[in-house]
Amino acid sequence: MEITVIDGNVEKAIKVLKRKLQQEGLFREMKQRKFYEKPSVKKKRKEKEAQRRLRKKMRAMKRFS
Secondary structure (H helix, E strand, O other): OOOOOOOOOHHHHHHHHHHHHHHHOHHHHHHHHOOOOOHHHHHHHHHHHHHHHHHHHHHHHHHOO
16 A cells, blocks of 8 residues: 655645555454454354445445435
8 A cells, every 4th residue: 555645744644544544444453353352253243244234235226226
């Protein structure tokens, strides 16, 4: 990943970097990896995330129908 600093505006470049990292889910993953997660809990979390993504996708499809 590369962020360019335009006209020495480092603050704006940092904001862009943080936004890109947030969109990629880096902060969420770091938070999850901070502590050990049992396999059963991990499986349930993954299932919930998949359901959430599916609901979000269905909402988006309803808007364009």
